[in-house]
Amino acid sequence: MPDKHPRPERPHLLLACHECDLVSDIMIRQDGEWHQCPRCHHALLRPAQNDQLTPALAFTALILLALSLAFPYIAFEQSGLERAMTVTDAASELAIYHHPLLAVIVIATIIVIPAFYLLSVCWIHLSLAARQHLPGSLMLARWLPRLQPWMMADVFAIAALVSLVKIIAMAHVQLLEAFWTFTGYALLLLITVTRMNTISLWQRLLGTLLQPLGTRPGLTAQAQGLIGCAWCGQLQPLGQHHCLRCSSPLHERHPFTLQRVWALLITSIIACFPAHLYPIMVTTSLGQSDPSTIIGGVMLFLDHGDWPIALVIFTASVLVPFGKIFAISWLCIAASRRNHTLDMASQMRLYRVTEWIGRWSMIDVFVVAIIVGLFQLGNILTIEPGFGGLAFSAVVIFTMLAALQFDPRLIWDQQQSPTTSPLKPETTA
Numbered sequence: 294m295p296d297k298h299p300r301p302e303r304p305h306l307l308l309a310c311h312e313c314d315l316v317s318d319i320m321i322r323q324d325g326e327w328h329q330c331p332r333c334h335h336a337l338l339r340p341a342q343n344d345q346l347t348p349a350l351a352f353t354a355l356i357l358l359a360l361s362l363a364f365p366y367i368a369f370e371q372s373g374l375e376r377a378m379t380v381t382d383a384a385s386e387l388a389i390y391h392h393p394l395l396a397v398i399v400i401a402t403i404i405v406i407p408a409f410y411l412l413s414v415c416w417i418h419l420s421l422a423a424r425q426h427l428p429g430s431l432m433l434a435r436w437l438p439r440l441q442p443w444m445m446a447d448v449f450a451i452a453a454l455v456s457l458v459k460i461i462a463m464a465h466v467q468l469l470e471a472f473w474t475f476t477g478y479a480l481l482l483l484i485t486v487t488r489m490n491t492i493s494l495w496q497r498l499l500g501t502l503l504q505p506l507g508t509r510p511g512l513t514a515q516a517q518g519l520i521g522c523a524w525c526g527q528l529q530p531l532g533q534h535h536c537l538r539c540s541s542p543l544h545e546r547h548p549f550t551l552q553r554v555w556a557l558l559i560t561s562i563i564a565c566f567p568a569h570l571y572p573i574m575v576t577t578s579l580g581q582s583d584p585s586t587i588i589g590g591v592m593l594f595l596d597h598g599d600w601p602i603a604l605v606i607f608t609a610s611v612l613v614p615f616g617k618i619f620a621i622s623w624l625c626i627a628a629s630r631r632n633h634t635l636d637m638a639s640q641m642r643l644y645r646v647t648e649w650i651g652r653w654s655m656i657d658v659f660v661v662a663i664i665v666g667l668f669q670l671g672n673i674l675t676i677e678p679g680f681g682g683l684a685f686s687a688v689v690i691f692t693m694l695a696a697l698q699f700d701p702r703l704i705w706d707q708q709q710s711p712t713t714s715p716l717k718p719e720t721t722a
């Protein structure tokens with residue numbers, strides 16, 4: 294029986310910004326516009342969009358992934374010898390060459406984690422359509438945002454294009470069925486992720502947010518003895534370790550946050566040495582071995598005149614990791630002292646670029662995985678992975694963990710508290 298007198302939903306929501314802690318009073322609109330934090334311009338909330346399209350996209354992506362695993366990916370022919378590889382060959386050949394950890398990283402980031410994410414999206418939307426919490430749906434909703442940074446199907450698709458430039462110089466290449474289905478899967482995965490807004494999702498799963506009495510917009514949550522859940526948005530008293538609404542861990546400013554970030558940064562700096570000193574791959578042709586480091590690979594592309602690819606590899610493998618280490622170190626210093634030279638807008642830009650760009654450094658590791666998966670011609674030509682690839686993956690993973698661990702609210706805490714006059718949230722299309 295439909296309710297004749299439905300309870301009018303509160304048109305306003307009080308949300309604490311995940312990045313600067315300012316509490317905003319948001320008027321919910323249904324036009325698909327993002328609500329931005331007035332202080333740091335972080336995208337706070339996007340109202341729920343077309344209910345059916347997101348699971349449909351996720352389901353199609355899963356079908357494309359299944360097809361990508363069933364068909365060959367790339368084939369090449371050289372001096373009468375032919376070989377075709379599947380997507381999983383990119384990982385299995387690494388395992389054969391005694392790099393099981395690297396194989397697990399490749400298979401987890403391009404297949405297992407994205408497949409789990411897409412299945413979760415379908416299951417949660419089934420739960421929403423059934424208007425009941427199907428088993429595990431709340432737990433999966435808690436996991437979704439944590440999985441997001443570790444899905445790298447799009448990075449692998451770009452790495453395949455970079456590899457092609459390298460392979461075309463050596464052999465006649467053919468793009469097979471799985472190349473197109475995998476590219477489609479990577480694209481649909483990206484669109485599905487951009488459509489998933491965690492706070493909106495929790496609103497639909499658990500109803501509208503509870504608004505603590507006396508909460509004032511325009512002040513930080515901490516100044517009011519509150520903490521906002523980064524995942525479902527619920528404001529609650531400080532001191533809770535888990536959200537009262539969605540049970541996710543709450544991120545209070547921990548006194549050891551910066552120490553943890555520094556520890557992760559130092560680990561990644563240490564891993565930089567073997568990553569650049571050891572070969573990333575070893576080419577063996579007619580009994581002659583030719584090891585190649587990351588910088589060696591860049592120089593090789595330059596020698597062949599492929600400077601755009603040399604630039605991509607140099608940016609992804611050298612500039613980005615070192616730039617990230619420098620940027621996060623800078624942010625840590627800024628978060629621990631009041632007088633620093635960069636203005637807040639520049640610091641937040643630096644933080645967001647650092648957070649976004651990190652996983653793109655995996656391009657070179659995926660290029661090696663694809664080339665090793667493809668070039669297995671026995672004595673004539675064999676390409677093996679080198680220890681540099683594993684060390685470089687460690688650099689990428691540790692810098693990503695450092696960026697994820699960094700709490701941008703610490704930078705804002707060094708600022709004067711915002712005025713008590715409520716700042717109006719902004720909306721953008």
Ligand SMILES: [Zn+2]
Nearest residue numbers: 310313330333
């Ligand atoms: Zn903010």
Ligand SMILES: [Zn+2]
Nearest residue numbers: 522525536539
């Ligand atoms: Zn929560």
